[in-house]
Amino acid sequence: MPYHTFKCSECIPERAKHAVIKGPGEDLTSCLPLGYLNTIPGTISERGCAYCGAKHVIGAPMKDVIHMSHGPVGCTYDTWQTKRYISDNDNFQLKYTYATDVKEKHIIFGAEKQLKQNMLEAFKAFPDIKRMTIYQTCATALIGDDIEAVAQEVTDELGDVDIFVCNSPGFGGPSQSGGHHKINIAWINQKVGTVEPKITSDYVINYVGDYNIQGDCEVMVDYFKRMGIQVLSTFTGNGSYDELRGMHRAQLNVLECARSSEYICNELKVRYGIPRLDIDGFGFKPLAESLMKVAMFFGLEKEAQAIIDEETARWKPELDWYAKRLKGKKVCLWPGGSKLWHWAHVIEEEMGLDVVSVYSKFGHQGDFEKGIARCSEGALAIDDPNELEGIEAMKTLKPDIIFTGVRPGEVAKKLGIQYLNAHAYHNGPYKGFEGWVRFARDIYNALYSPIHQLASIDISQTEVDGSGFSTRQLISDVNIDKTVITPPEEQPYTGDYDCVTKLRDKTYPEPTHKIVKVV
Amino acid sequence: MDDSRKDKVEQLVDYIMKWCLWQFHSRAWDREKQNEGVLTKTMQLLCEEPVACETPADKCYWVDAMVLAKDFKETYPWLGAMDKPDIKILMQDLKDRIDYLTITGSLNKELTDQRY
Numbered sequence A: 001m002p003y004h005t006f007k008c009s010e011c012i013p014e015r016a017k018h019a020v021i022k023g024p025g026e027d028l029t030s031c032l033p034l035g036y037l038n039t040i041p042g043t044i045s046e047r048g049c050a051y052c053g054a055k056h057v058i059g060a061p062m063k064d065v066i067h068m069s070h071g072p073v074g075c076t077y078d079t080w081q082t083k084r085y086i087s088d089n090d091n092f093q094l095k096y097t098y099a100t101d102v103k104e105k106h107i108i109f110g111a112e113k114q115l116k117q118n119m120l121e122a123f124k125a126f127p128d129i130k131r132m133t134i135y136q137t138c139a140t141a142l143i144g145d146d147i148e149a150v151a152q153e154v155t156d157e158l159g160d161v162d163i164f165v166c167n168s169p170g171f172g173g174p175s176q177s178g179g180h181h182k183i184n185i186a187w188i189n190q191k192v193g194t195v196e197p198k199i200t201s202d203y204v205i206n207y208v209g210d211y212n213i214q215g216d217c218e219v220m221v222d223y224f225k226r227m228g229i230q231v232l233s234t235f236t237g238n239g240s241y242d243e244l245r246g247m248h249r250a251q252l253n254v255l256e257c258a259r260s261s262e263y264i265c266n267e268l269k270v271r272y273g274i275p276r277l278d279i280d281g282f283g284f285k286p287l288a289e290s291l292m293k294v295a296m297f298f299g300l301e302k303e304a305q306a307i308i309d310e311e312t313a314r315w316k317p318e319l320d321w322y323a324k325r326l327k328g329k330k331v332c333l334w335p336g337g338s339k340l341w342h343w344a345h346v347i348e349e350e351m352g353l354d355v356v357s358v359y360s361k362f363g364h365q366g367d368f369e370k371g372i373a374r375c376s377e378g379a380l381a382i383d384d385p386n387e388l389e390g391i392e393a394m395k396t397l398k399p400d401i402i403f404t405g406v407r408p409g410e411v412a413k414k415l416g417i418q419y420l421n422a423h424a425y426h427n428g429p430y431k432g433f434e435g436w437v438r439f440a441r442d443i444y445n446a447l448y449s450p451i452h453q454l455a456s457i458d459i460s461q462t463e464v465d466g467s468g469f470s471t472r473q474l475i476s477d478v479n480i481d482k483t484v485i486t487p488p489e490e491q492p493y494t495g496d497y498d499c500v501t502k503l504r505d506k507t508y509p510e511p512t513h514k515i516v517k518v519v
Numbered sequence B: 001m002d003d004s005r006k007d008k009v010e011q012l013v014d015y016i017m018k019w020c021l022w023q024f025h026s027r028a029w030d031r032e033k034q035n036e037g038v039l040t041k042t043m044q045l046l047c048e049e050p051v052a053c054e055t056p057a058d059k060c061y062w063v064d065a066m067v068l069a070k071d072f073k074e075t076y077p078w079l080g081a082m083d084k085p086d087i088k089i090l091m092q093d094l095k096d097r098i099d100y101l102t103i104t105g106s107l108n109k110e111l112t113d114q115r116y
Helices: A050-059 A073-077 A104-109 A112-125 A138-142 A147-158 A176-190 A216-226 A258-272 A284-298 A301-326 A339-343 A346-351 A365-374 A387-397 A406-414 A432-448 A450-455 A472-479 A501-505 B003-019 B028-046 B056-075 B077-081 B084-104
Strands: A019-021 A066-070 A131-136 A162-166 A204-210 A230-236 A252-255 A276-278 A330-333 A354-360 A380-383 A401-404 A418-421
Touching: A050 A066, A050 A131, A050 A162, A050 A176, A050 A258, A066 A073, A066 A112, A104 A138, A112 A131, A112 A147, A131 A147, A147 A162, A162 A176, A176 A258, A204 A216, A204 A258, A216 A230, A216 A301, A216 A432, A216 A501, A252 A258, A252 A284, A258 A276, A258 A365, A276 A284, A276 B056, A284 A301, A284 A346, A284 A432, A284 B003, A284 B056, A301 A346, A301 A432, A330 A339, A330 A387, A339 A346, A339 A354, A339 A365, A346 A354, A346 A432, A354 A365, A354 A387, A365 A380, A365 B003, A380 A387, A387 A406, A401 A406, A401 A432, A406 A418, A418 A432, A432 A450, A432 A472, A450 A472, B003 B056, B003 B084, B028 B056, B028 B084, B056 B077
Parallel strands: A066 A131, A131 A162, A204 A230, A204 A252, A252 A276, A330 A354, A330 A401, A354 A380, A401 A418
Antiparallel strands: A019 A380
């Protein structure tokens, strides 16, 4: 077995099977770490809790909802605004965060009255918003507050509101992934099928497992609309509460992040017979094939091919410009769950990067199967690493860049290694053809930033090199062969600073087909 | 299985593992259906046999199979030189190998969970 033991974790024998190195001849029957297990006491895990997974990842991107946490203010504050899931309604869901402000006295006397008062106040403060999600937290779960009963009481009292109860307290699973599971199942149990949507096309999908990070979801929906497909709901990026209640009327669930939302797709398959199609929205080849698969399901191949041809012609040369300059750079791909497999192979194939490690704090063994299958030989795969293991891996593997979250990213910077935010992005969207170029641009900027070069110099130890002025391109182009003629369109990114807002005013041709199925 | 056929199977396995997601559904019973559905249809497409697409589930397997068959033909020119009975044998070996890697030999302990 190719298990890897970190020196810093030799004193924690329970960590023995949580890291593997993909050696020559290894396959998934011999090379797979444990995953999605209870955190080992003493490892100082960096995971999120089940409440965070339910609220912060999946619930809160819903755009027309008051997201009320029933618990101390810290729970809601710490899951607010660190992930850029934007929306087309002026980012209502990002602007405010709500908590019932539970304190010690409520632990003794109960907090149901407090919850009801807060709910009424919130609806009064935002009279245009008629939908609410209540998130249970550890404290209020432990004292046994009946949030379903309070939700029903408020619904009855106000009459024109609808309330979703998410019972996923922080202790409700090994990690945030437990919360993903709980909110998926709660949504289909409580809400799916309670609204009959208006069907406007013969071709109807739900786009599932995209949280509209810096506009990812809107980019993908634009492609679907250009093909004439009706996107009934987006789960949950830029998603509307009532649209998501009508998920049961789609003909196909197009699934992006299987880690966070395969559960609802599986249940929609079992309960309503809607098939699940897993796709990759990142990278030119995977995206083109994904669009084509969705198109083929409906017989829209020509429409898809037109989009693929147009987008590839426009953006591929700019990707090529970056790929020449990223070739051979070593990457630790340390994102959440799905990006470790969405990105592992395609950043190697299309950008020339070398993935030396993948990790996930909350991924399941299924995610590691996908990630390890897509990695090259020699890659180190780690489940739920702690900070010391991350540091040891960086010192051993000597990557040029880390794709990870803010907290481990700052640790990387202190070691003189640049990082890109794989969760909230730096300058996304990263999905779509243009988005993939923006990702390459951000990687390039990180790797070759002159300030990054300077920041790693220890001026107390080193004679400072006075070579003077430099730019990114002066640094990156040292090894570029200037005698090779490149086409003029092969150049750095020429798109707009904001490539998403303009999609919101776009009009799409009316479907020429006739709707034969009346729901 | 002779070395040449084994090598061909491994090439096809590598392609699926790198570029596909359909083989990694979350439970063993799902994976059995996925592997059977997609790889049977891929074999039928490669052998120019009729492919059933009557149910939504069939259609879903078919779209994955269409893309896989096209990629196989483009990536592995030796497929074009094989006759249909040999392709069928090769594809059965491929399915057995994918079943082993993703189901029967898998170390993934969640595959046998009774519920999603």
